[in-house]
Amino acid sequence: MKLIFLGPPGAGKGTQAEKISEHYGIAHISTGDMLRKEMREGTPLGKAAKGFIDKGELVPDEVIIGMVENRIQAADCQKGYLFDGFPRTIAQADALLSISDIDMVVNIDVPAERLVERIGGRRMCAGCGAGYHVSMYSKDTCEKCGAKLFIRDDDKPETVLNRITVYERQTQPLIDYYKAKGLLRTVDGDRTPETVRTDILALTEKLVSRLRTRLTLKR
DSSP states (O other), X not given: OEEEEEXXXXXXXXXXXXXXXXXXXXXXXXXXXXXXXXXXXXXXXXXXXXXXXXXXXXXXXXXXXXXXXXXXXXXXXXXXXXXXXXXXXXHHHHHHHHHOOOSEEEEEEOOHHHHHHHHHTEEEETTTOOEEETTTOOOSBOTTTOOBEEXXXXXXXXXXXXXXXXXXXXXXXXXXXXXXXXXXXXXXXXXXXXXXXXXXXXXXXXXXXXXXXXXXXXX
């Protein structure tokens, strides 16, 4: 099963992706996490990405796709994988389809005003990178490692609206792209995480049934 989760900043796609990938035993692939790992390990692709990031430039599509192509060859991807927030552009979507088929794209839709509220309450651990939200966790230190929590620069109110605007400008063409291919499914993300997850599981269970039927017919 090969999935893509789309959603604006603060839609909860990372949380949902983590739970859904765990439920099915498939790899959860976040290009942001992947970039950071490649850079930490000093791989050729990581070094190339760091060169662009250090200059304040966007990492080129060919570098991102190179990382993705390497990642999906890993052993934990044999049962399938779930892309979290990737692709971001039509060019990336075309490149992805050249190296992997996709079974379903889930778009988690949330109104802009709710996104501002959600993102502004996020906190990150300076030590282990764990994430929290002030609505559910009131301490200023991480419960996992005890390090100090902080607000990411791109989560500060003055940048949130711009992030949403940029996302909408980049992603609307992607939504149309996958809709035209019959792959897009949209869920209402302006509800509790549990309710959103129930809706996503209803979609993925239908997909699992179709994939099993396809395998049976092939045999």
